[in-house]
Amino acid sequence: MKQTASQKIRLGIFVIIGLLIFIVAVYFIGDKQKMFGKTNHLKAVFNNVNGLQIGNNVRYSGVNSGTVRGINMIxxxxxxxxxxxxxxLFSHIKKDAVAIIGSDGLVGSMIINIIPGKGISLPVEPGDEIKSLNRVRTDEMLNTLGITNKNAAHLTADLLEITSQINEGKGTIGLLIRDSTLAKDLKETMHYLKITGKLTTESVKKLNNLIGSLDNKNNVIGVMKDTAVANNIKTIVRNxxxxxxxxxxxxSNLNATVINVKEGKGALNYLSNDPKLVLKIDSTMTNIKEASFRLNENMEALKHNFLFRSYFKKQEKAKLxxxxx
Known part of the structure; x- marks a missing residue:
């Protein structure tokens, strides 16, 4: 069956539109994959690529900057x-930048994130190898999470046991919570501690006042700190x-005198060491005493004598x- 001219024109238009769509799609895909722009190679080494594939995006500080060209198992x-x-972008990527394999969202494809370094270094050159940081794998995270869950279960069991003992009044905390007598004793103890603290504070204030008053010249320590008093004390000590x-x-002189008295030939030695002289002095004193007694008797006799009686009477009147x- 022969085709009409209109059908041929329609077919040509359809083919042209299909080619245009194909060219646009190839352009956008190639532009996304950096196939038509000016690019340079950059390398990174990992222990595990975590499902990274050729063609996945490469981002620098969150900006799409390239794609994965090859994955080689060394x-x-x-x-x-x-x-x-x-x-x-090569002028912005420094040699201390770090490459990390991540995911594009929660369930997206894997990508490589290039994080800028913290130091100041030179830009990378084409073909350079930058540092890498291995991503924590899911199985490792699950293992860690499992261990954490076990530890949480043990902690929960221990906590339940502790709370049960507290509710039953066991242990120190249980006694504090359940025993009313102990609570009252503790309350009284805290009250006395509070009173003791107040008294201690007052004592410290008094002690501070006492220490502050030591510089006052009206007390002993203040006087001792006076330089004039110190000089007087020094003078007294010298005197x-x-x-x-x-x-x-x-x-020393008195000792020498005593020695001379004891050992010498003077009157003192004679008086202190001769017992005969002592007896003589004793008898002399006795005789003097008897003589004075007799003299008094004689004076009384004279007073009563008629010859001297008038004389003594005149003497008594004069005294009166x-x-x-």
Whole structure:
């Protein structure tokens, strides 16, 4: 069946539109994959790529900057990832930048995030290898989470046991909560501690006032701190020292005198050491006493004698007149 001209035109338009759509799709895909722009290679080494595939995006500080060009297995623990990065961004990526494998959202495809370094270094060159940071794998996270759950279960069981013992009044905390007598004793103890604290505070204030008053010149310590008083005390001490020296000399002289009295030939030695002389002096004193007694008797006799009686009467009258005056 022959085709009409209108059908041919329609077919041509459809083919042209399909080619345009294909070209636009290839352009957008190639632009996204950095296939048509100016790019340079950049490498990073990982222990585990976590499902990273060729064609996944590479981002620098959250900005799409390239794609994964190749994934090469160097050995059992080293995997090299080749990235193609927009050439205009090479001046911003420094040598201390760090590559991390992450995911695009919660369930998105894997991507490589390049994080800027903290130091000041030179920009990377094409073909350079930057540092990498291995991502924590899901199985490791699950293992850690399982261990954490077990520990939480043990802690919960221990906590339940402790709370049960507290509710039953066991242990110190249980006694404090359940025993009313102990609570009252503790309350009284805190009251007495409060009173003791107040008294201690007052004592400390008094002690501070006492220490502050030590500088006052009206008390003993204040006087001792006065330089004039200190000089006077020094003078007194010197005079006492000199006086003690003089006293020592006097004592020495007195000792020498006593020795001379005991051992010498003077009157003192004779008086102190001769017992006969003592007896003589004793008898002499006795005789003097008897003589004075007899003299008094004689004077009384004279008073009563008629020859001297008038004389003594005149003497007594004269004494009475003087006493009245």
């Amino acid at each position: 050995n059992d623990s080293v995997i090299e990832v080749d990235m193609i990065i927009d050439k205009t 006492l020292d000199k006086s003690s020296t003089e006293i020592n000399k006097v004592v 007149k003087e006493q009245k005056k």
